[in-house]
Amino acid sequence: MEDLVESGVLDYIRALKKKGTVRHIGFSSHNPEVAEMLLDTKLMDMMMFSLNPAYDLEKGDELGIGTVSARRRLLERCQAEGVGISVMKPFHGGKLLSSEMSPFRFQLTIPQLLQYAFDRPGVLTVLPGVRGLADLNLLLDALGATPQEKDYSVIGSALPEHAVGSCVYCAHCQPCSKGIQIGLMNKYYDLARGGDVLAADHYRKLEVHAEACIRCGHCDSRCPFGVKQSQRMQEIARYFGNL
Ligand code: SF4
Ligand code: SF4
Incomplete structure (x- = not known):
């Protein structure tokens, strides 16, 4: 990052953007700390980032850098600041597709x-590596997944202790009898x-809001991530009610 500033590259790109020669600026990184510094320049429109469940849960290889919370914060910041993410390494180099090679010791599928x-x-967008037509067909087949x-x-079932209790928006706890889109x-x-100002607007546009929760506990019993959603619904209702 210091090299980028000292060499004048950032200033050069900034000038090109001002002139309209460059329309959008992106970068790629494996490191949340470096990515945060680049976002601080306020120049970036997109980020390529290595992302998969192993990296996000601190069970990856040398490219899975950063803690669960640092990685989560970075993605939320990108969303809030309108920086689009293009995902690299979604299958952890294929390891997550194999029970022998996966750090979880079970296999996940391409659609998952x-x-x-x-x-x-x-x-x-997500950019898996494609070695040939067979790989491409497997990816295209995923479009029809249920x-x-x-x-x-x-x-x-493979969470580190400090990741228990955080919603990952998987929707496994659906359906909610009151029609709440929980994830x-x-x-x-x-x-x-x-800090995403549009998110509150999106919340308000939902057909059913958190106040509708009757604390039936169905989602609590279904959640494999240990989220006490019936309590969280009260918290969500309070938060948006006070905005
Ligand atoms: S509460 Fe649990 S099951 Fe429901 S969306 Fe969040 S993580 Fe998934
Ligand atoms: S506890 Fe609330 S959010 Fe969860 S299923 Fe019941 S009504 Fe829906």
Whole structure:
């Protein structure tokens, strides 16, 4: 980062953007700390970032840098600041597709891992490596996956202790008898608290709001991530009620 500033590259790009020669500026990083510094320049429109459940839960390799919370904060910041994320390494180099190689010791599927990536705040696109037509066909097949096939909540069985209790927006706890979109509502809540001004607006546009929760406990019993959602609904109702 210091090299970028000292060499004048950042100033040069800034000038090109001002002239309209450069329309959008992006960067790629594996490191949340470096990514935060680049976001601080307020020059960036997009970020390529290595992201998958192993990296996010501190069970990856040398490219999975940063704590659970640092990585989460970075994605929320990107969403709040309108910086689109393009995901690298969604399958952890293929390791997550194999029970022998996966750090979780169980296999996840392409539809599950794509859905996981797309559910992260700020993510607009996912770029798996494609070695040939066979890989491409496997990815295209994922387009027809059912919601059950895309459900990645099995990851909840491999959480580090400090990640228990955080909603990952997987929607495994649906349906709610009151029609609350639990995962989506939690995403808007987290984003709004992180400074995303549009998130509160999105929340208000939901058909059913957190006040509708009757604390039946169905979602609590279904959540593999240990989220006490019936309590959280009261918190969400209070938060948006006070805005
Ligand atoms: S409460 Fe649990 S099951 Fe429901 S969306 Fe959040 S993480 Fe998934
Ligand atoms: S506790 Fe609330 S949010 Fe959860 S299923 Fe019951 S009514 Fe829906």
